[in-house]
Amino acid sequence: MTVEETVRQTLAELQVTGEEAVRSAFAEVRSAMEQERQRIIREGARDETERQMIAKTMRDRWLARKQGLLACVDENWLEKAPPELKPVVGRQFNELRRKVIASCEVSGLMSEIPLMEEPAGAAGTTASAARRTAAPGAARVQVTDLTLPGYRRPLGSLHPVTQVQREIEAIFLGLGFTIETGPEIESVYYNFDALNIPESHPSRDDWDTLYIDSQTLLRTHTSPVQIRAMRKHGAPLYIIIPGRCYRRDNPDSTHSPIFHQIEGLAVDTHITFADLKGTLDFFARKFFGEKTRTSFHPSFFPFTEPSGEVAIGCRFCEGKGCRICKQSGWIEVMGCGIVHPDVLRHGGIDPLRYTGWAFGLGVERYAMMKYDINDIQLFLQSDMRFLEQF
């Protein structure tokens, strides 16, 4: 009968009726405990963690409040002892309890359990050899191979849109511009009114603009930061404004409801259309290559007058006309113009003293041209197979 089986029965069930029998029943429990203790000390542990686990298991087996072996002795032997045996069972129980507490205390046990070292490939120590004989089926000790390379965290990289944004920023920073940013959640006033966009303009419609409430929206372009910056810094002002914009567009290969723009704004005395042309031509050659030709076409924006579109000579057909430039030989790359006097006024700048030029471009489009990407959706899909290429 194992010690567990013994302590789960009462003394009567075990047919222990006399004092001598009580003493030898307790002696058996004590010796079972002592044998277990000797066995775990003989077997040792592979490492600190295992040593602690072995010690705790022993302690719980004997001393756990509910199902520990000592608790069973208390419940089945002591409490259920017939009155005439109570005194001797009580004395024996107290003695057993003292012994178990002394022998199964975790830190004491741990200090007695030896650590077995088993170098890879070596014959092993006597102790571990003994252990192998004792448990022939047990798995061989795994020793970490210190010559293996460590875990590597893959290095991240900047998103292609961020890379292109920084590249464009760098060109303008080199010209003395500074970077300005503004909120993505914008008021109707800054996004439209201050930019001279009339109430009737189609872009104010629900179809193009994502409204939060009647006075608040997700900015549809970076131009509202023109006004904020003019009010904050006054003139002269040379800034570029990178940032995220939102439009209520159905996603397709060239439209995304979330996209990025870079705005440029120069305000100073004696600014003319020649400054705008010269600067944007310089920029196009820096970004697209020195041989790039630019062309300015008239256009319309409520906040610039006159307004234009900048196009670069198609790099794929060299201006001859192809599928990419829709046979025109030119690819449009930004909107621009001379800042409307009303816009300067909304920015708190005197239009009689200062003039300015501005442009706005879509960063995704630049990244698509630069890396020959044919679907704008790829930028927001977080597909590593795409992103890892940059």
Ligand code: PHE
């Ligand atoms: N804000 C315009 C747009 O989103 C671009 C633009 C900026 C045009 C500045 C002219 C001057 O299309």
